[in-house]
Structure formats: C-alpha cells, structure tokens
Amino acid sequence: MSVFGDPDVVPLWFGESDMVTPDFIREAAASGLGAGETFYTWQRGLPELRAALSAYTERLYNIKCPVDRISATTGGMQAILLVCQLLLDPGDNVLIVSPIWPNITSAVKLVHGQPRYVALDRTPAGGWKLDLQRLFDAVDERTRAIFINSPGNPTGWTMSAEEQQAVLDFARKRGLWIMADEVYARLTYGQRPDGRQVAPSFLEIAGPDDPLIVLNSFSKPWAMTGWRIGWLTHPAALGDQFAKLVQINTSGLPAFLQRGAVAALEKGDAFIAEMIERCRAGRELVFQRLSGLPRITVSRPEAAFYAFFSVEGVSDTLAFCKKLAKEYKVGLAPGEAFGPGGQGNIRLCFASSTERVSLGLDRIEAAVKTL
C-alpha cells in the first residue's frame, strides 16, 4: 500500500502497481543487509548486478551486450537526468515524442536544454502514430538528441522495429543521439511470432558504438518503484563518464538493494508474467466499463499500464481531476501534464487489483453522470 496521500482516495494516478515487491527479491536485499553490505560501492553498480543485467539483456533480445556497456542508476529517473547531464549543453534542444511523462521534459530543462515536442497523431481506431517526417523536419543545428519513450507513458504507443531502424539511420546520418526510454518494454500485451513478450528495442538493431543510450528501470516490471534502481545501456566508451556523474550525483546505489535487483533479473520472469496478467485484467475492466459510458472515448493500449481517455465536454482536465480527487475520491492524472497531444485526456493507471480498479471506476462513473 502506498505510504502517502489521502487514504480515502483510490490512487489510480501514480504509475505503479499495488503489488508489494515479491518476497524472493526482498529476501535477497535483506540478506545483503544482514551480511553487512553497508559500505560505499562501485559507482556503476556491483559487478554481480552488471553481469546479471548483461545476461538478462542478451537472453531477452538475443544479442551481445557486455558489462562494459551497462551502468546501474538510482532509478529510471536518475538514468534520464544523467544522460541529459552528459549530452546537453545549455541551449541544446531535444526532440521529445509526446504525449510524454513530464519528468523527462523537466530533466532536459534542469540542465538548461530545450525540450521540443513532436506530438503523436491519433489513429481512427483510437491508437497513436508517429509521423516520422515531422520528427525529422523538427531537427535544427542545436538538436542534440531524440527522446523516444516506447512503449510510451501515458499512451502505450509502441514504435515498430522498422520505425526504430528509420530513426537510427537518421540519427547516424545527422550525428544525433537517441535516448530510448524502454522502462515499459516488458509490459506489452501482444506476442512476437516466436512467443516472446517484449516490445521492439533499439538494442536489437543498433551496433555497440551507435549513438544510442537506452534507459531502463526495475520499477515497473518487478513492482520495485520504491527501490530506486534503474540502468543504462550505452556505448562502452561512455562508461567512465557515467561513473563520474554517478559519483557526483549519488555516489552509487546501496549494495544490499542491488542484491534484490540481481534476484529480480535471475528469477523474476514468472512475476512479470503475473504482472502482465494483472494489467491485462485491469485494462479489460477499464475498457469495458468506460466504453459503456456516454461521452467517454477510450481504447485498449497496446502496452504499458495506462488508459488515456477523454470525456466529451471536459476540456480542462486539471480542474476535472481535482474535482474527482476532492469530491469523488478517485485520483487520476490530467492529460495536459503530458505535453502536446495530451490535452483533453485523462490518465488512469490500471495496474492494481480488480477491486481497487472497480472502486475507482464506480467513482468516475458517478462523476461523469453528473456532467
């Protein structure tokens, strides 16, 4: 259960499940703590964690990914900020495909970079599509990087392998970096022809020295949001610079927490399967209930754990979400927080139990009926 916020509000606003991190992960961390792992440790992560991340990446994508390409970070959030610190000079701009989780924009601004949005288009079926030409046309002489979050928060939009190839070709040609946020890669509802359940990754098509940095996190697939552990996959040549940046920002992750992360990587696939089924049930419930209500437009996202829906007649979604929280005791996130393309939509995280999601939906329904 979350440890903050009004306990009477059904919390469907944060991007997290209501499941506690599985026992075997918590036990691995507890035994590291019990063994006295309380000292400063490697800036880029314990060798065991980096080896486990390398093996995990190789197994998941069928590629080579040696440990010198991997650096552990304090969550996906810090991974994003470290990349911004490394790549951006004041005044550089980053193209960001939106709607997008707002912290990404804030990280770019924090280092005095300029976010430049390229909005996804809505498809007639209620999905999302990126106009690649519009993305490429938005580049100017101060563009340093393209930020792509796929599968995306809040839309679930997932870039195809062909689109990734086009972006990679373009980035190579124009000397741009790709910042690929793949924190939702495991939370996808379709399967590949070979049965694997993972979104296409830039890692599958890029060479080891391509201008690509992939950002990832333990938070979502293994229900570890409070642990603050993530990682970067980058060209090996950047390793020392990331070590220095980690040193200055946090001086590294607690060693005993990293033991939990190793357990997640090595033994956590069954839990991820459980998480996906929980989210699939939440997704279906939300779709069935909301699509049955007048004035609501909703679709099933292809990945991640958010519904991003609109209510006819509600244009100020911030005011509407405040009203929902205060008067109806259900917490949702207003779409305008997610940049261009987000306006007029509302984000609901359905990664919780059927009971919790149903209760939230009852309250939304009551509010919508008064409109």
Ligand SMILES: Cc1ncc(COP(=O)(O)O)c(C=O)c1O
């Ligand atoms: C797209 C995206 N990237 C990164 C993160 C960061 O996750 P964390 O800092 O918990 O690892 C989030 C969290 O919501 C997210 O939605």
